[in-house]
Amino acid sequence: MPSHLHEDHSSAQPPQPGAVEALITQARRLRGEVDAVRRDSATAADDEDPQLRWQRALCDLAMHQLDDLGEHLGQLRDGLSADDQAAIACPDPAAEPPDAPAVQALGRAGSAEWDLLTDAVDWSDELYRIFGRAPQDGPLTLDEMPSWLFSEDQQTLTEVVTGCLVDGRPIDCEFRIVRPDGSVRTVHMVGEPVLDSTGGTASMWAVLRDVSELRRGQRTLRETRDSLQRERQIAQTERRLAVELQEAVLPPWRGSLRFPQGGGPTDIDVAAHYLPSGTSALIGGDWYDALPLPDGATLLTVGDLTGHGVSATSGMAMLLGALRGMAVAGLTPGPLMGWLNQLLDTSAQPALGSALCCRYDPADRTLTWAQAGHPAPVLFRNGTGRVLDPPEGVLLGATSGASYAQATEQLASGDLLVLHTDGLVPHRTAFTPATDTTAGAQRLLGLGPRFEQARTAQDCVRIVVEELGAPEREDDACVLIARFL
Template sequence: LVYLRDPLPVGDERPVGPVVLRLRRTDRLRPIDDLGLAEGEGAGAAGAAGELDFSQLPLVGPQGDLPAAELCEIRPGGALAEVLRGVRPVFGSAVGARDALPELLGSDHPVPRGQRAILAPLRGRRRVIGAAVFLRTPDRDAFEQNDLLVAAQLATHTALGIDKAVLYGREAYIADELQRTMLPDGLPQPTGVRLASRYLPAAETARVGGDWYDAIPLPGSRVALVVGDVMGHSMTSAAIMGQLRTTAQTLAQLDLPPAEVLHHLDEQAQRLGSDRMATCLYAVYDPVSHRITIANAGHPPPVLLHLGGRAEVLRVPPGAPIGVGGVDFEAVELDAPAGATLLLYTDGLVESRLRDVWTGIEQLRERLATTAQLTGLDHSPPLEALCDDVLDMLGPGDRDDDIALLAARFEGIAPSDVAYWFLDPEETAPGRARRFARRALARWGLEELSDSLELLVSEVVTNAVRYAERPVTLRLLRTDVLRCEVGDDSPQLPRQRRARETDEGGR
């Protein structure tokens, strides 16, 4: 019978309550009469002395005929506590063990007399984690002194194995939690684009890596798409990845151009250490202009799947990896037609020991084109199914690295749903803005929103005119809601503040 502490301690954890042992395993050889062996059978399992080889016999579990207590609380100063403190296995007939066995097994459990019971503490690397009990029925020979040595070996190896398994389980849990918290819980649903993502660790033995992806809503109904890869598979790589991802999110909220975002990420990586290298691709999609701006820092190029089924590898300047320092990053602006799908990924998807990165990119491009043809050229393939199909291209031996995958389906905002004006920064601008807004609402059949929109436009445009030197922009977007956007050239970013009683104005 094998008893283990409940719950099992991990590492240097100290119990805060009473120590409880729970019965985890009961093995008992079936009586020979129950094996159903006819006379002469079992000869192949007989040894030189004609004894049956018990290693070939089936075992029965806790439902066998040796009922034992499921739980046992170790009383401080009790006989069981003293035996477990001694660490070494003892016969059931030894001093202290006679009282310890009933305490462990329960008073109703029969204990064979003589040396037919062994109580072996299970000691891990730091403390006793349980106990094993070996019992022999009265019709069998009693245990000998050598059996204590065997029991000690079994108990030692078992306890260390359990200890390592528990510790590994905790480490794996921490790794999974770390990786999960480093990656977004879910993707936003910005206007004019649909998103899907996948993440696969390199292997069960390396669950933590430096790959990440992100989608960050930006002002003006735009969205930033980010994918990156820190070198290595370790807690350190994951920690650096988390810092770079947080930095990218902060820079995105400042609405910096993609090339400038990569420049600041490069500076951040240098502060983390000279050997902290990473690749990153940062793209900003504008659903109104149907354009996308991309900057690359040593990352594999994205692939664009057009509505007609054509897949192309976008020509983006590769740039140097983040952390090199002293390099410039170049951004390019490309068309992002409605219905097209942009695929951002890390090199684990296209590179392995069996193929180089450019071979993998070509295979990815062909896979996307084939998938689009199967679903028809008139409409785009389902986004989630497309991600699954891309991962299915991985064969045996292709999983050498983590894989982060971010897919963006461009839907855009139709020109008929956009109204755009430029207003000179003068006193008449708020009145003109109200008139423009009323006309747009009348054209869209949204006159019931006129009062709210006119008040909003008047307040925000007035504030913008007070601080702007160049024409103020007013844009209305009819999407799932009516969006009103006002822009000006003031370098100070607007933020929500609570007005004090003494305030007469404010940005």
């Protein structure tokens, strides 16, 4: 804004038109690039994604500011006419003030001058439009201005105007006005005193700019940022709860376990591992478990409940608890799956799940097992693996009253059994049939020679993690390996 306080100082040389034109071109190009980013995020955006909402709000605000920058640069390029410079440098209260083209170029800004000696007030046309006031009604005096403001903003305006008129301080403040049509606008006001020859304040000159859209954009940006932060905090809390629940439910193994733990005719060396997703921070509903039963048999199970987060882990905890209880009560895998299906089918929060339940009887080395839409176990013998033929069984929660068949397998000393959830082997579709032996499944079968050289079940788990525990894993998974000694 031109200063009236240093009229005796030589004015600075205006910038070269070519340099300003180059800045204008750069500002336009930058705005176009920001607008392209905005359009891309709007086209590919999910309105529920807080990160995309945040990106769009940032782009909107940046484009508003670049528009204003372009207008200011246009003012700098065009300059002021000789008449305008004279009117600003030597204001004549009695003269009709011209509308400064530089101010009009701003589009949402207008100028005003209040003369303290004659009480005359001059407003530019744009200022009438900002206030929604008809030109025939005349400009507002300094005494009338506060009545247009919000009550909480009136004191701010009074203080800065008093400081300008009494102490000669520049004005820089913001306030909200209520126009005659009831609409509210936010106005930014910058100004300075115009001194007379004695150094006293003769008038006050100011530029008032309508910044309603800018403040609205900033408010949207702030609200989006706060919303994103809250959602992040909620997600972090949910993840912590899901992890704590998962750790409380899944067996806290740090190595191989031997079943029966009290010693018996045949031991099982068991190890398991949970592999988190490499593309999501959310915890899924995968589980594994190995449990000695009262009759001397051993329960081996893995499963996966759809969904992620606390709802999935809490549902998994419910299913695993029920599974353990029914297995201890003596239910065999087929009927046990039927009751799990009914439990999930009648749950208050409907969900789907896959499960694999094996009961190993050491007396005759018989493995009895059932599955509910789950990948079948892989049995390795003498370094060669094969996928067991699955009995019939639909996903848990898919249909009411489903029945589940059982299959039996005769095991021998040295056999290795691999149970896993469907996220373990890459390139599988969720809940694909257990008989699917795609290239990904062949990778698991191809580990037979390495398993043959391993000494413990835990060593076998490490081999699986090394081969299939890729960081780009799309889903979480569990693997349980049992060596029959």
